[in-house]
Amino acid sequence: MKIGIGNDHAAVEMKFEIVKYLEEAGHEVINYGTDTPESCDYPEYGAKVARAVVSGEVEKGILICGTGVGISLAANKIRGIRAVVCSEASTARLSRQHNDTNILAFGARIIGTETAKDIVKAWLEAEFEGGRHQKRVDMLMKLEEE
Numbered sequence: 001m002k003i004g005i006g007n008d009h010a011a012v013e014m015k016f017e018i019v020k021y022l023e024e025a026g027h028e029v030i031n032y033g034t035d036t037p038e039s040c041d042y043p044e045y046g047a048k049v050a051r052a053v054v055s056g057e058v059e060k061g062i063l064i065c066g067t068g069v070g071i072s073l074a075a076n077k078i079r080g081i082r083a084v085v086c087s088e089a090s091t092a093r094l095s096r097q098h099n100d101t102n103i104l105a106f107g108a109r110i111i112g113t114e115t116a117k118d119i120v121k122a123w124l125e126a127e128f129e130g131g132r133h134q135k136r137v138d139m140l141m142k143l144e145e146e
């Protein structure tokens with residue numbers, strides 16, 4: 001799968017660990033930065049990856065900041081994005097099965113790299129179940145029209 005990844009200065013090291021993990025698992029990864037520890041603004045990177053997902057440049061996105069909160073909030077401002085911030089694998093899996101999330105976020109200051117890998121694996125392996133969940137996702141996306 002083609003996956004976009006982005007992060008702020010709080011998550012550079014973890015980002016590269018996750019890129020390595022994804023590539024070893026056979027995914028193609030597009031890195032939208034940042035790649036340096038200099039202070040930067042998470043909305044920029046959240047929006048970059050979100051726009052890449054919406055345009056179809058990548059199929060799914062992964063975002064990392066200190067908590068995962070700011071960067072996921074930024075992504076969710078872009079029409080068509082359903083970003084979830086997770087600290088454990090069950091929420092990540094269910095967010096795919098029930099909410100058809102297209103961006104996964106987590107916090108480099110909240111969880112360790114091994115937990116992050118477990119979350120990524122669970123999220124990528126899970127499929128949207130459709131059915132009764134489709135109607136709710138449709139309702140969710142209609143809220144963007146307000």
Ligand code: RB5
Nearest residue numbers: 010065066067069070071
């Ligand atoms: C940066 O210091 C920090 O605020 C950011 O990484 C993130 O945690 C925001 O939600």
